[in-house]
Amino acid sequence: MEKQLFTIEGLTKRYNGKTILDIPYLVIKKGLIYGVMGPNGSGKTTLLSILSLLDRSTSGRICFDGVEINGRGNDDSTLRRQMAMVLQNPFLLSSTVYKNVAYGLKIRRWKKKKQKQKIEECLDMVGLVGFERRKVHELSGGEAQRVAIARGIAVSPKVLFLDEPTANIDKSNMETLEKIIQELNDKYKTTIIFTTHDLRQAYHLADEIILLSEGKVSKILSRDELKDYP
Amino acid sequence: MEYILIGVWKAFGLILSLDREVFSITSLSLRVSAMATILASVAGMPLGFIIGTENFFGKRVLVTIFNTLMAFPTVVVGLLLYSFISRIGPLGSFGLLFTPWAMVIGQFILATPIIVALTISATQGIDPRVRLTALSMGANSLQTACTMLSEARFSLISAVVAGFGRVITEVGCALMVGGNIRGHTRTMTTAIALETAKGEFAFALALGFILLMAAFLVNILFHWLQEIRG
Numbered sequence: 001m002e003k004q005l006f007t008i009e010g011l012t013k014r015y016n017g018k019t020i021l022d023i024p025y026l027v028i029k030k031g032l033i034y035g036v037m038g039p040n041g042s043g044k045t046t047l048l049s050i051l052s053l054l055d056r057s058t059s060g061r062i063c064f065d066g067v068e069i070n071g072r073g074n075d076d077s078t079l080r081r082q083m084a085m086v087l088q089n090p091f092l093l094s095s096t097v098y099k100n101v102a103y104g105l106k107i108r109r110w111k112k113k114k115q116k117q118k119i120e121e122c123l124d125m126v127g128l129v130g131f132e133r134r135k136v137h138e139l140s141g142g143e144a145q146r147v148a149i150a151r152g153i154a155v156s157p158k159v160l161f162l163d164e165p166t167a168n169i170d171k172s173n174m175e176t177l178e179k180i181i182q183e184l185n186d187k188y189k190t191t192i193i194f195t196t197h198d199l200r201q202a203y204h205l206a207d208e209i210i211l212l213s214e215g216k217v218s219k220i221l222s223r224d225e226l227k228d229y230p
Numbered sequence: 231m232e233y234i235l236i237g238v239w240k241a242f243g244l245i246l247s248l249d250r251e252v253f254s255i256t257s258l259s260l261r262v263s264a265m266a267t268i269l270a271s272v273a274g275m276p277l278g279f280i281i282g283t284e285n286f287f288g289k290r291v292l293v294t295i296f297n298t299l300m301a302f303p304t305v306v307v308g309l310l311l312y313s314f315i316s317r318i319g320p321l322g323s324f325g326l327l328f329t330p331w332a333m334v335i336g337q338f339i340l341a342t343p344i345i346v347a348l349t350i351s352a353t354q355g356i357d358p359r360v361r362l363t364a365l366s367m368g369a370n371s372l373q374t375a376c377t378m379l380s381e382a383r384f385s386l387i388s389a390v391v392a393g394f395g396r397v398i399t400e401v402g403c404a405l406m407v408g409g410n411i412r413g414h415t416r417t418m419t420t421a422i423a424l425e426t427a428k429g430e431f432a433f434a435l436a437l438g439f440i441l442l443m444a445a446f447l448v449n450i451l452f453h454w455l456q457e458i459r460g
Contacts, residue, residue, distance in 0.1 A: 054365055081368030091359035094381060103377075104367040155368065 011060035035206030042212040044195040084157040090148035098132040104155035142173030162194035240432030266337030278349025299343030308406030328409035336403035341393035348389030
């Protein structure tokens, strides 16, 4: 039986008098891939931001791996170092691919030799071997997305958040990214939470799918249940 | 016209013969202005960064004040500083009047608003995803600030170059608090003013060419940095 990674109780997020999220109870289990689906404005990105400590909830209790995190927002870098988030439109530092992937490792003060090994491993995983010295402005959209993912997985997070990871890329790159996500989960048992509008993608990748509507969890489906969902 | 041509000829002669006095004055100017710019950068950049990135009551007024101070008349700075460091002023006991340090302080007061204002502008122009990316990769507040400053590095270097350009060419403040003492507080600008009044046209022209060269190099550097950033 999978252990709980996140336990959410009574989570709300209000902004300018509007309720963005209202989740009475939700559990995210370790080692699974979760797809969060919903129309625009349903609260998908807000949920990821709160879980990844980039934003604070208005009220509620959130436990991450047994530690209560609600209210800490982005003050606690120790907790945030156990997570990694790849934004929908990821930002790459104006430098080389190598330095971008090294960024999280540098923050964690890894030794240069260990950094090099890890970076090579991650670039291999995302299919960008030989790209180390490439400047980021020379990359295509798909390549940039893969560098952002490599940067996220390099820090060996307990949970990787991906906000619409295939939103702005072509079909071929999309399939490559989906393979990377699956491989990451298979190899390292990393919990992955991604948002998507793509039903096919959610079915193909996710172990469980969280359906959000107007900030509320309308349903949680397994992959098989999604097949039969109208 | 003849005396201008003779003056130009003699000026090149002084420069090419490495005239001791010409280069002593040049050296003092560069040292004073460089020191003032370094101190203004150390004080101004963190201040500009905080004002640029934080929201607080009175922020707009503060930004307007710094923008206005960019055009602070140099003689007014000299006058105000003189009133403080003259023998009967509150800081008279420090014996700063008519010393290079008085000029450094005066130029620091001139350069700081420029560096602060341009740093504010630079930080406000930073992509908001930089901060989110840094936080999502586990950076603490200091690491996040360093990452943001690194992304704005070309703009910040431009701010420093602009500050240096302002002070290397100013005459009012240096004259009032430095006293234009030969071998002690005589800078390129104060020497040009004096030598021209004395009719030592060639000497003034030699310093003028060097000052022009310095201002020219500063501007080339400024525009080159702008192009790189673009």
